[in-house]
Amino acid sequence: MPGAPPAGLLCELGPDGRALGTPAPVRDLAEAIAKYERSASRTVRWVWSSAAEHYPGLLSAGIRIGRCHDVALAEGLLLGREGRSSEPASLDAAWARLQGAPVPAGPARPEGRSAGGQDPLWADGPGAAAADAETTLGALIAVHADQLARIAADQYPARFALLVAAESAGGLAAAEMTFAGMPWRADVHDGLLAEMLGPRPPAAVAGARAAVPRRLAELAAEVCAALGVRSVNLDSPAQLTRALATAGVRVPSTRFSVLREIDHPAIAPLLEYKELSRLHAAHGWTWLDTWVRQGRFRPDYVVGGVVSGRWASRGGGALQIPKVLRRAVVADPGWALVVADAAQLEPRVLAALAGDHAFAQAAAEGDLYQALAGAFGGDRAKAKVALLSAMYGGAGGEAGQLLAVLRRRFPAASGYVEAAARAGEEGRVVRSVLGRTCPPPSAAWRAATEDPGDPEAGRDPGAGRASRARGRFTRNFVVQASAADWALVLLAAVRRRLAELPVSQAGRWHPHAPHLVFFQHDEILVHCPEAMAPSVAATVAEAAAEAGRAVFGDTPVRFPMTTAVVGCYADAK
DNA sequence: GGTCGGGGCGCG
DNA sequence: AAAGCGCGCCCCGACC
Numbered sequence: 328m329p330g331a332p333p334a335g336l337l338c339e340l341g342p343d344g345r346a347l348g349t350p351a352p353v354r355d356l357a358e359a360i361a362k363y364e365r366s367a368s369r370t371v372r373w374v375w376s377s378a379a380e381h382y383p384g385l386l387s388a389g390i391r392i393g394r395c396h397d398v399a400l401a402e403g404l405l406l407g408r409e410g411r412s413s414e415p416a417s418l419d420a421a422w423a424r425l426q427g428a429p430v431p432a433g434p435a436r437p438e439g440r441s442a443g444g445q446d447p448l449w450a451d452g453p454g455a456a457a458a459d460a461e462t463t464l465g466a467l468i469a470v471h472a473d474q475l476a477r478i479a480a481d482q483y484p485a486r487f488a489l490l491v492a493a494e495s496a497g498g499l500a501a502a503e504m505t506f507a508g509m510p511w512r513a514d515v516h517d518g519l520l521a522e523m524l525g526p527r528p529p530a531a532v533a534g535a536r537a538a539v540p541r542r543l544a545e546l547a548a549e550v551c552a553a554l555g556v557r558s559v560n561l562d563s564p565a566q567l568t569r570a571l572a573t574a575g576v577r578v579p580s581t582r583f584s585v586l587r588e589i590d591h592p593a594i595a596p597l598l599e600y601k602e603l604s605r606l607h608a609a610h611g612w613t614w615l616d617t618w619v620r621q622g623r624f625r626p627d628y629v630v631g632g633v634v635s636g637r638w639a640s641r642g643g644g645a646l647q648i649p650k651v652l653r654r655a656v657v658a659d660p661g662w663a664l665v666v667a668d669a670a671q672l673e674p675r676v677l678a679a680l681a682g683d684h685a686f687a688q689a690a691a692e693g694d695l696y697q698a699l700a701g702a703f704g705g706d707r708a709k710a711k712v713a714l715l716s717a718m719y720g721g722a723g724g725e726a727g728q729l730l731a732v733l734r735r736r737f738p739a740a741s742g743y744v745e746a747a748a749r750a751g752e753e754g755r756v757v758r759s760v761l762g763r764t765c766p767p768p769s770a771a772w773r774a775a776t777e778d779p780g781d782p783e784a785g786r787d788p789g790a791g792r793a794s795r796a797r798g799r800f801t802r803n804f805v806v807q808a809s810a811a812d813w814a815l816v817l818l819a820a821v822r823r824r825l826a827e828l829p830v831s832q833a834g835r836w837h838p839h840a841p842h843l844v845f846f847q848h849d850e851i852l853v854h855c856p857e858a859m860a861p862s863v864a865a866t867v868a869e870a871a872a873e874a875g876r877a878v879f880g881d882t883p884v885r886f887p888m889t890t891a892v893v894g895c896y897a898d899a900k
Numbered sequence: 901g902g903t904c905g906g907g908g909c910g911c912g
Numbered sequence: 913a914a915a916g917c918g919c920g921c922c923c924c925g926a927c928c
Binding site for chain 2: 563564565580581582583601602605606609610637644645646647648649650668672673807847848849850
């Protein structure tokens with residue numbers, strides 16, 4: 328019925344996922360959910376097909392939920408562990424697999440907001456009869472029970488269960504962050520653009536290209552004059568390379584790092600042009616018009632969108648916001664931003680992962696690189712290069728020597744990443760600390776690297792390169808993915824603890840309570856009333872300690888957060 | 901008219 | 913000797 332609140336079907340489940348009693352129809356599903364959330368006598372964990380699909384609607388109705396089991400996210404993790412990450416992870420797909428039926432086509436990688444699709448819990452749309460709701464609920468219960476069994480069958484079931492819980496909490500946090508939005512001052516953004524690019528050019532008339540901002544036109548003219556050419560499209564690497572060649576400058580590419588080394592009058596304006604045109608194209612006035620509404624930037628986050636478990640985003644380049652634009656991220660009047668990022672997260676994660684005693688001691692307090700500097704002649708910069716090379720697989724320049732030092736002084740830590748690299752080179756998979764699994768090698772990779780039957784035939788010349796490239800990937804995966812595990816547990820802990828602060832109300836999305844507004848790999852932003860900022864900062868610190876214990880157990884390694892309470896994101900560091 | 905891979909660069 | 917890890921999005925240019 329148009330205008331009626333969505334009805335639905337609820338069913339309580341036992342610890343093993345079996346239905347307790349019969350499904351109960353409710354007239355107003357949102358209200359029924361809120362009522363469960365408010366009930367003090369028990370903690371509810373909602374089982375649903377996906378938060379990305381269902382939660383935005385609940386939030387719009389003013390309802391916040393505490394915990395869930397997100398079937399799609401869980402399925403993604405399980406498929407990954409089973410070496411089937413290319414298969415679709417939706418409830419429909421999982422149900423089809425469980426029944427041995429043809430699996431509906433769908434995106435293999437997780438998606439954010441779904442464009443449509445059936446709503447298994449409150450199926451009241453056209454064509455969704457009550458019978459369909461029952462069928463869908465049955466599928467949901469069966470798939471969930473199957474997932475619980477598959478989780479329990481993991482080599483480390485408790486850790487994998489934590490991963491599924493944290494991923495599910497991430498799904499909730501992502502929807503809440505989109506709902507709340509990141510405070511964004513369009514006037515400040517516009518002012519920054521005008522300062523750097525010149526005033527906003529008039530909108531393009533139909534059919535014509537938009538006018539180029541004044542500063543970009545000036546810089547392009549300077550470059551042309553210095554190169555002695557009439558005109559060149561600086562946005563075309565091919566054209567630019569040719570124009571540089573006519574001026575006697577031969578470059579292998581037009582990358583910033585290549586051009587920077589060249590002594591020619593065209594280079595300075597060219598580098599400035601590249602920097603500003605990038606800002607204009609990616610985060611200029613068009614971006615502002617497209618993505619900022621009523622003082623908020625609301626990107627879609629894609630939980631688990633990166634193989635390592637990091638989030639991706641869709642639209643607005645939410646995870647690539649240029650640092651200069653942080654000036655536009657300003658707390659509402661009377662509110663503050665608590666900006667917290669994990670200090671030197673990845674090397675600390677490696678220390679905890681490897682159980683390298685000497686390394687872990689260095690990661691116990693303070694500046695990790697400084698603590699390791701002693702092993703590198705007291706040079707902190709060398710310690711940092713050595714660590715980054717170990718985690719990324721680089722060995723250029725003096726990194727090779729520094730790696731040798733690292734290997735001698737911290738054998739367990741370097742051994743950990745070396746073993747991961749070997750596994751990757753040999754085509755095996757590796758896992759994060761909580762059990763997120765990297766994708767298996769592609770068929771093309773296997774074909775390129777397999778041993779030829781005839782020893783005289785020799786290997787494909789690209790085989791070594793492909794093998795080493797995968798080694799670098801798995802070497803980095805164990806660290807990056809374990810860091811993502813920690814960050815996800817941190818996010819879940821912050822989210823839960825914020826909801827326990829006095830101002831919050833169970834079951835309600837409270838617009839005046841502190842809320843997460845941004846999460847970028849190892850950094851979080853909380854928007855909160857000014858007076859609450861100190862308790863929010865303390866909450867984040869407690870959550871970080873909790874995440875360390877939950878993910879790594881008993882370790883001397885600490886995971887300190889650098890936390891700032893500011894009115895503007897740009898002032899955080 | 902559209903798609904798609906590459907070059908390039910923003911973030912971690 | 914040469915090369916480092918993971919993304920999203922812009923523009924270009926080849927191609928259908």
